[in-house]
Every structure is written in C-alpha cells, then in structure tokens.
Amino acid sequence: MFNRVPGTKDILPDQVRWWQDIERTSRKIFSIHNYQEIRPPLIEDAALFTRSLGEATEIVQKQMFIIKREEDLYALRPEGTASIVRAYLENNLDKTGSFVKFYYMGPMFRAERPQKGRLRQFHHIGVEAIGSKEPEIDVEVIALADTLLKAYSIQGYSILINSLGCPKDKKELTRILRDNLKDKLEQLCPDCQARFDKNVFRILDCKNESCQNIVSQINIGNTYLCPDCAVHFQRVKAGLDSLGIKYETSPKLVRGLDYYTRTVFEFKHGQLGLQQDALGAGGRYDALVKELGGPETGAIGFAFGVERLNLAAGTPEAALKDNLVYLVTLGEQARFQGLKILADLRQAGIKADTDYENKSLKAAMRKANDLGAGFVLILGDDELKDNAVMVKDMKNSTQEKVPLDKLGDYLANKGKS
Numbered sequence: 001m002f003n004r005v006p007g008t009k010d011i012l013p014d015q016v017r018w019w020q021d022i023e024r025t026s027r028k029i030f031s032i033h034n035y036q037e038i039r040p041p042l043i044e045d046a047a048l049f050t051r052s053l054g055e056a057t058e059i060v061q062k063q064m065f066i067i068k069r070e071e072d073l074y075a076l077r078p079e080g081t082a083s084i085v086r087a088y089l090e091n092n093l094d095k096t097g098s099f100v101k102f103y104y105m106g107p108m109f110r111a112e113r114p115q116k117g118r119l120r121q122f123h124h125i126g127v128e129a130i131g132s133k134e135p136e137i138d139v140e141v142i143a144l145a146d147t148l149l150k151a152y153s154i155q156g157y158s159i160l161i162n163s164l165g166c167p168k169d170k171k172e173l174t175r176i177l178r179d180n181l182k183d184k185l186e187q188l189c190p191d192c193q194a195r196f197d198k199n200v201f202r203i204l205d206c207k208n209e210s211c212q213n214i215v216s217q218i219n220i221g222n223t224y225l226c227p228d229c230a231v232h233f234q235r236v237k238a239g240l241d242s243l244g245i246k247y248e249t250s251p252k253l254v255r256g257l258d259y260y261t262r263t264v265f266e267f268k269h270g271q272l273g274l275q276q277d278a279l280g281a282g283g284r285y286d287a288l289v290k291e292l293g294g295p296e297t298g299a300i301g302f303a304f305g306v307e308r309l310n311l312a313a314g315t316p317e318a319a320l321k322d323n324l325v326y327l328v329t330l331g332e333q334a335r336f337q338g339l340k341i342l343a344d345l346r347q348a349g350i351k352a353d354t355d356y357e358n359k360s361l362k363a364a365m366r367k368a369n370d371l372g373a374g375f376v377l378i379l380g381d382d383e384l385k386d387n388a389v390m391v392k393d394m395k396n397s398t399q400e401k402v403p404l405d406k407l408g409d410y411l412a413n414k415g416k417s
C-alpha cells in the first residue's frame with residue numbers, strides 16, 4: 001500500500017462539490033468584473049522566483065520544490081504572481097494588451113513542514129491586474145476580493161490595509177524598523193536576528209511571543225511615505241469608503257515578499273485555528289514587471305488560499321442530493337434491457353445510474369437510498385413482458401408502472417414538480 005506524500009490531500013467526491021461551488025462562484029464573479037482566466041504552467045525556471053520573491057524570503061530559501069535536470073533548475077510554482085508576470089511579458093501582452101486583468105486558480109507547492117492549514121500542495125484563487133498605477137484599480141481589486149468572500153458565504157473576516165510606499169519609501173521604512181529594533185536585537189528569536197539584516201519586515205510577522213511583544217511597542221508612524229505615495233494611499237482609502245467597504249489601516253502589515261510596493265492588504269479571519277489567520281492577501285508590485293525585463297508599469301493582485309476558505313466556511317453542509325434515477329434490474333435479460341433504458345435516459349439529459357455489483361433487490365434499494373436517488377426504476381420479468389418499468393418515487397414512497405416509451409417524459413415532468 002502506498003500513502004500520499006505528506007502535506008498533500010485527496011479531495012474526495014463528497015468534498016469536491018464544495019470546491020466546484022467555490023470555483024463556479026469565482027468564475028462568475030471574475031467574469032462580471034471582466035477578468036479573464038490565465039493558466040500558466042505549474043513548473044517554471046527556479047530563477048524566476050528567486051528574482052521576483054527575493055533571495056532572502058523564506059519561500060526561496062526553504063520552501064521551493066526544486067527539480068534538477070542536467071544543468072537546469074526548475075521549481076514547482078510556490079505562488080502565481082511571478083509566473084503570470086512572466087507570461088504577460090513572454091507573450092508580449094505588455095505591447096498588445098498593455099492593461100490586462102487576469103484570474104487564475106490552481107495548485108501551488110511549498111516544501112513546508114506539514115501542519116494544520118499548511119500543505120505542501122495547496123490551492124490559490126487569485127487575480128493580477130497588470131499595467132496600471134491608478135489607485136482606483138487597487139480599490140477594484142480589494143472590493144472584488146470582498147465580493148468573493150461574501151459570495152462564498154464566509155463571515156467574520158476583516159480587511160487590513162497598509163501602504164509600503166515606493167522602493168525609496170520602503171528603504172526608509174526599513175531604516176525606521178531597524179532603528180526601533182537594534183537595541184532589542186538580543187531579545188528577538190534566532191530567526192528574527194537573522195531577519196534583521198536580510199529582511200527586517202519579516203520580524204513583524206514572527207509568531208514568537210517575545211518578538212511580538214517587541215513589535216507591538218514599535219511606533220512606525222506614516223512619515224516614510226513620500227507625497228505621491230501618501231496621495232495614492234489616500235485615494236485607495238477614499239475609494240473603499242465610497243463603496244462602503246470596511247477596513248482597518250494596519251501600519252504593521254508589510255507582507256514578506258520583496259516585490260510588494262505601495263498598497264498591501266490582507267483578509268484576516270479569527271476562527272481558522274491556525275498560526276496564520278489570513279484567508280488571503282495581496283498588494284501592488286509596481287517594480288516587478290520591470291525587474292523581470294518589461295516596461296515600467298504598475299500591477300496589483302491578490303490570492304486566497306482555498307484550503308483556508310474551506311476552514312472558514314466550516315464543515316460544508318452534506319452535499320445536496322441530485323435527482324438521480326437509479327435502475328434496479330432483476331435477472332440477466334432485464335440487465336441487458338437496462339443498458340438501453342439507461343442510455344435513453346442519459347440521452348434525454350436525465351442523470352441515471354444502475355447497480356453494477358449484482359446486488360439483491362433489497363441491497364440495491366439500500367444503495368439507491370445511500371446515493372440519494374429521487375427515483376428507483378425496477379425492471380423484472382413482469383415489467384419486461386409489459387414493456388414497462390416500475391417507478392418508485394423515493395420522496396413520496398409511491399410507485400407506478402410506466403410504459404418505457406413514456407418514461408423520459410414521465411421522469412422529466414416529475415422532476416419539475
């Protein structure tokens with residue numbers, strides 16, 4: 001017997017229904033907002049992520065699934081943004097489309113120590129709007145994420161926003177953080193001591209209690225934003241206000257990836273029971289397109305962790321039973337005749353199935369019940385003789401003999417009532 005790889009999951013049919021609902025809802029809402037789907041490959045040149053996420057980030061240092069083939073290093077994608085910007089540039093969409101709005105959904109891979117809510121293969125649903133620096137697209141993207149969460153029937157989340165400013169402002173913010181932390185370096189955990197030089201922003205996310213205490217005493221202020229960035233942030237907030245979207249400004253929300261600039265945001269949920277309490281997050285990455293060889297242009301996106309959404313949605317209600325029509329045949333001749341009946345029903349668009357395990361009538365009826373069948377058709381010698389089937393209405397516990405040539409219409413009408 002084989003076991004699945006640690007940190008991966010089998011999404012079984014009774015759960016897949018929830019996934020399909022989430023995906024269907026997302027597609028509908030993306031479409032209304034005029035976002036188009038993009039499907040980049042799951043595997044990329046490893047250097048793409050090193051370059052865009054930053055050498056010092058935890059993802060690049062510890063979490064990438066690297067595949068070595070002769071001289072080449074590939075990585076299973078740990079996130080979507082870098083791949084999509086790569087696709088945007090490689091397919092010359094910067095020249096033909098200029099401003100584009102993409103959405104994507106699919107698996108991501110990170111070689112983490114598996115724990116609750118942290119998988120090695122997990123799923124993202126996200127968007128990237130590339131080619132604009134206007135604050136109004138920030139508003140659209142945050143509002144879109146909010147609309148999605150509402151459509152998923154997820155409650156109890158809050159929206160945190162912040163602005164990191166342009167790269168110059170980020171340097172200033174880095175300086176402020178280092179100034180505030182340098183005297184307390186010894187009280188930080190060993191990870192954070194290393195982060196102090198490499199990626200001081202990450203200290204703000206540390207879950208270590210002593211680090212959190214120190215972080216809570218830092219007063220960042222907002223003086224690090226240059227006038228342009230301050231205006232941009234103001235317009236984002238004004239736009240969200242005008243749409244009635246509630247948010248909290250959180251000066252300590254920084255996001256650990258190098259590519260983020262200006263607006264960053266997070267959807268926090270208190271009841272996930274995880275170390276990480278974000279359903280999803282995103283932000284601007286105005287420098288990334290150029291960094292990857294494209295023109296100077298703005299971009300913004302977000303992604304939800306679908307497994308997180310699943311935790312927040314609680315145990316989904318038992319899947320709604322379909323109006324399955326289940327055929328039970330008695331004897332070899334009936335079974336043969338049943339093939340044609342099934343084919344005709346399916347041809348008419350009626351969901352139909354039969355017993356392939358040669359069960360007794362009683363066991364087959366039990367199976368039909370387990371499957372949630374709305375109707376059971378019984379085909380025995382008597383029915384064969386009359387060119388009919390016995391139709392059992394499982395909900396009303398009634399039964400009626402129906403001629404085969406009327407069966408499709410009969411079931412279609414019953415299904416409507």
Ligand SMILES: [Zn+2]
Nearest residue numbers: 166169226229
């Ligand atoms: Zn600035």
Ligand SMILES: [Zn+2]
Nearest residue numbers: 189192206211
């Ligand atoms: Zn720490």
